[in-house]
Amino acid sequence: MEKIEAVLKEERVFYPSEAFRQKARINQLQEYETLYKESLEQPEAFWGRVAGELHWFQPWQKVLEWNPPNAKWFIGGKLNLSYNCLDRHLETRGNKAAILFEGEPGDSRILTYQQLHREVCKFANVLKSLGVQKGDRVTIYLPMIPEAAIAMLACVRIGAVHSVVFGGFSASALADRINDAQAKVLITADGGYRRGGVVPLKANSDEALADTKSIQHVVVVKRTGQEVPMQAGRDHWYHELMADASAVCPAEPMDAEDPLFILYTSGSTGKPKGVLHTTGGYSVYTYLTTRYIFDLQENDTYFCTADVGWITGHSYVVYGLLQNGATTLMYEGAPNFPNEGRIWSIIEKYRVNILYTAPTAIRAFMKWGEEWPRKYNLESLRLLGSVGEPINPEAWLWYYRVIGQERCPIVDTWWQTETGGIMITTLPGVHPMKPGHAGKPFFGVKPEIVDSSGQAVTNPDEGGHLIIERPWPSMLRTVWGDPERFERQYFSQYPGRYFTGDGAKRDADGYYMILGRVDDVLNVSGHRLGTMEIESALVAHPAVAEAAVVGRPDPIKGEGIVAFVTLKSGHNPSPELAQELKAHVVKMIGAIARPDEIRITDALPKTRSGKIMRRLLRQVAAGEEIKGDTSTLEDRAVVERLKASSPH
Numbered sequence: 305m306e307k308i309e310a311v312l313k314e315e316r317v318f319y320p321s322e323a324f325r326q327k328a329r330i331n332q333l334q335e336y337e338t339l340y341k342e343s344l345e346q347p348e349a350f351w352g353r354v355a356g357e358l359h360w361f362q363p364w365q366k367v368l369e370w371n372p373p374n375a376k377w378f379i380g381g382k383l384n385l386s387y388n389c390l391d392r393h394l395e396t397r398g399n400k401a402a403i404l405f406e407g408e409p410g411d412s413r414i415l416t417y418q419q420l421h422r423e424v425c426k427f428a429n430v431l432k433s434l435g436v437q438k439g440d441r442v443t444i445y446l447p448m449i450p451e452a453a454i455a456m457l458a459c460v461r462i463g464a465v466h467s468v469v470f471g472g473f474s475a476s477a478l479a480d481r482i483n484d485a486q487a488k489v490l491i492t493a494d495g496g497y498r499r500g501g502v503v504p505l506k507a508n509s510d511e512a513l514a515d516t517k518s519i520q521h522v523v524v525v526k527r528t529g530q531e532v533p534m535q536a537g538r539d540h541w542y543h544e545l546m547a548d549a550s551a552v553c554p555a556e557p558m559d560a561e562d563p564l565f566i567l568y569t570s571g572s573t574g575k576p577k578g579v580l581h582t583t584g585g586y587s588v589y590t591y592l593t594t595r596y597i598f599d600l601q602e603n604d605t606y607f608c609t610a611d612v613g614w615i616t617g618h619s620y621v622v623y624g625l626l627q628n629g630a631t632t633l634m635y636e637g638a639p640n641f642p643n644e645g646r647i648w649s650i651i652e653k654y655r656v657n658i659l660y661t662a663p664t665a666i667r668a669f670m671k672w673g674e675e676w677p678r679k680y681n682l683e684s685l686r687l688l689g690s691v692g693e694p695i696n697p698e699a700w701l702w703y704y705r706v707i708g709q710e711r712c713p714i715v716d717t718w719w720q721t722e723t724g725g726i727m728i729t730t731l732p733g734v735h736p737m738k739p740g741h742a743g744k745p746f747f748g749v750k751p752e753i754v755d756s757s758g759q760a761v762t763n764p765d766e767g768g769h770l771i772i773e774r775p776w777p778s779m780l781r782t783v784w785g786d787p788e789r790f791e792r793q794y795f796s797q798y799p800g801r802y803f804t805g806d807g808a809k810r811d812a813d814g815y816y817m818i819l820g821r822v823d824d825v826l827n828v829s830g831h832r833l834g835t836m837e838i839e840s841a842l843v844a845h846p847a848v849a850e851a852a853v854v855g856r857p858d859p860i861k862g863e864g865i866v867a868f869v870t871l872k873s874g875h876n877p878s879p880e881l882a883q884e885l886k887a888h889v890v891k892m893i894g895a896i897a898r899p900d901e902i903r904i905t906d907a908l909p910k911t912r913s914g915k916i917m918r919r920l921l922r923q924v925a926a927g928e929e930i931k932g933d934t935s936t937l938e939d940r941a942v943v944e945r946l947k948a949s950s951p952h
């Protein structure tokens with residue numbers, strides 16, 4: 305802990321090497337400043353020019369219409385993201401690798417742009433033959449295999465709205481998401497490989513389907529070859545449907561504001577929200593951010609370790625990369641299978657140039673020891689990226705020294721499911737890096753730090769709430785089925801301005817440092833989890849009366865989960881019950897939500913008005929002294945009893 309605090313005071317500034325800078329797409333600070341200024345002062349000219357680099361079936365009439373909280377971009381324009389990811393490259397890059405795939409057991413596949421185009425067209429026809437039409441929702445529950453990208457692109461090609469559900473989510477979480485989206489088709493696999501084991505995706509799907517009514521067809525990719533029951537009429541093998549599908553499928557011209565995909569994310573209520581992105585703005589913004597932030601060069605091999613079940617996988621494994629005609633690497637499995645050198649062996653094998661991963665992974669690599677990366681040749685690496693949570697300077701420095709060998713700039717990219725693309729980062733060929741600071745706003749982004757009354761905090765290094773002043777192209781358009789929640793959640797605290805839910809501060813050079821969530825959202829290993837979501841799962845257990853979940857600092861995961869529960873009469877605390885409750889949360893949500901610690905107690909600390917004092921629980925969970933005012937507590941003796949409760 306002492307060591308971490310010492311590096312928290314890290315004040316060194318790191319500059320991109322001359323070798324990197326010379327070849328970078330943007331390498332003059334002046335160029336960034338000019339473009340940034342133009343993007344804010346003349347957004348029509350700026351975004352119109354960028355959009356013009358993509359293919360449109362019909363040009364837009366107006367770049368932006370902003371009636372807070374509703375933004376419309378590229379009004380009247382018609383395009384198709386699958387066309388921009390595939391067809392657009394056939395002539396010039398048809399035989400270039402689009403996807404490099406490495407399976408966990410060691411199998412591999414390469415799909416060129418032509419091959420990927422063919423598979424996507426065929427699968428788009430399969431979806432049509434199953435009755436999927438423009439606007440219909442399709443749920444995708446797959447491992448990190450090429451079929452996940454093929455399924456996403458096939459939906460997009462015919463204008464169906466995909467909802468990808470991370471393969472680590474449980475049957476019950478899958479059912480909730482299918483029901484909320486009212487999906488017509490589910491695409492899954494028999495199983496997926498993970499850490500030497502098999503994730504039973506089809507079995508989970510069958511369990512989920514018992515609680516859903518909207519699904520008419522299930523398409524099953526054969527991945528592991530394990531025996532799975534197939535329900536006649538409902539379940540179909542992917543390879544059988546593909547065998548006689550036509551490879552001709554023109555891309556559907558979509559309106560710029562037509563729904564593109566839904567992706568569920570946790571908020572401060574018990575129910576995850578379906579973040580909706582639309583076609584034009586999302587395409588343009590992910591295209592541009594990928595190009596400049598990762599400084600993509602034509603022959604680069606790019607490797608992002610995120611799963612397509614998260615927004616990072618959508619924007620920076622699939623869409624941003626393919627729109628740029630780049631080569632993206634997908635790895636199916638765990639970073640420590642068969643050993644802790646797997647990521648580095650992949651980098652050596654494919655001569656990866658750009659690596660994008662999360663601080664939690666970097667901290668795990670540190671723990672495993674630098675002897676693992678040292679065994680491999682990492683000289684191909686040119687640029688490193690970090691995403692998902694604040695990166696502590698100690699992890700930053702390790703990443704820079706051991707992985708980047710002090711040669712590769714690091715981009716610490718701040719963004720959210722809702723923002724669709726990266727919002728705050730350094731540009732690698734331009735900006736000096738400050739460990740722990742994400743950096744500067746990207747083009748078109750105007751962040752502000754405000755106090756609770758909405759006044760801008762102007763003193764350098766003074767903390768406040770991070771808001772975004774105006775719309776950017778890939779801003780979420782609504783919460784699926786709940787426009788009221790969309791407005792309340794993002795645009796009501798500071799009317800007309802987007803509230804991120806994060807705290808931040810800005811230094812005298814205009815660099816932003818993200819301080820973490822200020823709402824009831826936890827960030828566990830770079831994954832977002834609502835405390836209420838875990839609480840609802842706990843109270844659904846027959847033994848639990850009440851539950852309160854808080855985060856506590858964790859050296860690897862960033863945040864760990866601690867749950868305080870009270871029991872219904874007739875139930876007694878025991879280590880076995882605590883284990884059962886943990887398993888219950890895994891069953892309801894998924895392994896990512898497993899509480900690190902359960903504390904069974906006889907009462908929760910509440911104010912006289914009945915509000916749980918989470919601040920107190922956070923202090924108890926972290927083993928800290930109880931500080932601050934406790935005078936509003938209904939029963940002050942509760943604190944002592946909480947401290948005495950045994951952790952399981």
Ligand code: WT7
Nearest residue numbers: 691692693694716717718719720721818821832
């Ligand atoms: C939350 C969004 C965006 C892709 C992955 C997560 C935190 C994200 C950073 C960063 C500090 C970060 C924020 C944000 N976050 N990137 N570089 N530095 N914090 O997407 O699941 O929607 O979570 O992740 O707290 O609000 P998400």
